[in-house]
Amino acid sequence: MSAVDETGTDRSRVSPDTAAVPLLSASGVRVSFPGRRGAAPARAVDGVDLDIGTGEIVALVGESGCGKTSLARALLGLVRPEAGRVSFGGVPLGYDSRALRAYRRRVQLVLQDPSGSLNPRHTVYDAVSEGLRIHGYDGDEGAAVAEALSRAGLRPPERFFLRYPHELSGGQRQRVVIAGALVLRPELIVADEPVASLDASVRGEILALLLRLRDELGLSALVVTHDLGLAWNIADRVAVMYLGRVVETGTVEEVLTRPRHPYTQAMLSVLPESPVPPVVLAGEPPDPSRVPPGCRFHPRCQVLASGAADDVAARCRTEDPPVLAGGSAGAVACHWAARTGTAPADGRGRGTKGTKGTERTAPADGRGEDAESTEGTDGRGEGTDGGGGTEVAAGPSGA
Template sequence: MTDQAAEQRSGQPAEQPAERPAGPVLSARGLHVDFGVRGGRRARAVDGVDLDLAPGEILALAGESGCGKTTLARAMLGLVKPSAGTLSYAGAPMATSGAGLKAYRRAVQLVLQDPTGALNPRHTVYEAVAEGLRIHGITDNERDRVAQALSRCGLRPAERFFLAYPHELSGGQRQRVVIAGALVLEPKVIIADEPVASLDASVRGEILALLLRLRDEFGLAALVVTHDLGLAWSIADRLAVMYLGRIVESGPTEEVLSAPRHPYTRALVSVLPDSPVPGPMVLSGEPPDATSIPAGCRFHPRCPALASGASEAAGVAPSCLRTPLPVLGAEQDRHHVACHLATATPPPVVTMERDE
């Protein structure tokens, strides 16, 4: 619905989205996150990432389990301390302690995967949504703020839900309460970890439509962590694909999914309906081990292009085995790929229509 249509329907001027500042609202440069594991080894969960999130943008961070996407999201929330690299919010270095970190966590909010686990079963909906206000010492107009947040998330009339407990709500309603708990603080960014993974298929579309509406009406930026490329195709402006701690392909969602260039992305896309990749691709070999990053391209032990001889035919097989690839840049309007074969061959020309 356009702003003009909304104005005609309600009889009131349509609310205009907030003006979006220039430059990224959230940035990572050279980000590394290491963890110690048994035996004195180090697991490189995030192994060099450059990433920008623009105001009002939905960026999907995709990859299989263990690729580092959740750790990257937690680092960008300030919940995990980076081993190296920098994080910036609105062009300034992210605070790591005190009042600065508290203010940052008000501006950048988390939406968890499981709404049942995220909500205290002994707290009413009102208490759940008001909790953030109380933590941050916001005491003025608490009731109005809670009601507005619930209404924005489609729980209307909001007062009807104030005294309800989580077990009295449907799964979709619980997830809306979780999102309302983030929105009540009027953040600039939401980081959502698998926001619809635990919901029924009939409810998933409603929550995704809600995220899109919040982006369009309030200029809210969102980093959505997912293993589901179908979800990314539905809502994301841009897609970043991670493998073994590093982004291996990124760019506008339609470009990446219509013409995937990295063999790993091609394998992920191959199982989508109407995929531009002919036939499902099954990856061989063991899942990646973050304590032992392979030499050369980190994907080469499982790479179908290397196994089939395509890399050798293109003359890049030695590079795949021995030459490390650089960290991908963070430019938002470019389709980047970290692959010796992809950079040595022209990109495929494929079209893939998005359902409206």
């Protein structure tokens, strides 16, 4: 049997993943959109393997248009991949309405804009209980709503039941959205730019909340973001996407302090505290309806342009690097980086990150998670979380 899969990739060259069965797994996933006016289809997701383990937080990063949202939608079962498959707990997703309904209890989406995702005419109780009603929950609805609000740091929860979105702060609205996802007791959440619309002072608190939910509930998360600072602060593992593919993956420390792919290096070089000069990528912005042959990054690759990759240049121009395995092992889809095997010794590292997980250091404004949640709309300090203590460090982008 041929080892070349439907993406044209020689799978025999992909290192096997020996880890336990991941909670959520994409394998060879492809999603494309019809081209406009006779143009070639846009290959938004062009053969991606990605695993998320139980209790693991994976950040999917990359510039706008690289396919993050399309991949997330495929993982959520909102779009059926045209090739490859998505599995949950080792079982491939079913796409009939009953199977999808059951799946959506277990995997919940948290959208980025709490103002946009909350109906201004619905109370907090309505917003959080909606999922229970959709799924025909037959338990104690009020108790479930109260528990979800409490878990999301809005305490005492009953004080929030009859409030409307406009009566809440931005951070409290985001907590209501998170409570709406938690109420169905999912095993995994997909958070699309979860703090992008929030003030810097509130961002750390929401990130700390997500970390605490992981620690307390064993909740897994895929965080979709173009913000490397967010990835740094929240994720265990990072997958960097470029033009429909994951081009580098590994632990946060590996990828953000010792980036191996020239694209990751370029992204990190433009952060304010980068120790290396910013890399301005040449060439056209990537177009998923015109994926270059060979390595899809090669027309813009600063390493190839510099001559430093001359010995592999022919392969860069003609040979598509293998699809990276979705598991936890660090990997890079780059002929030059795979050959050198290590990060370049030119000071591109970002410095040391410090301790991971719940021991991350305080946010830049010195406030813990409790600070924002005490911000009641009437100054009485409703919503005191009381469960804080998980703090978040300023990351590579100063998040």
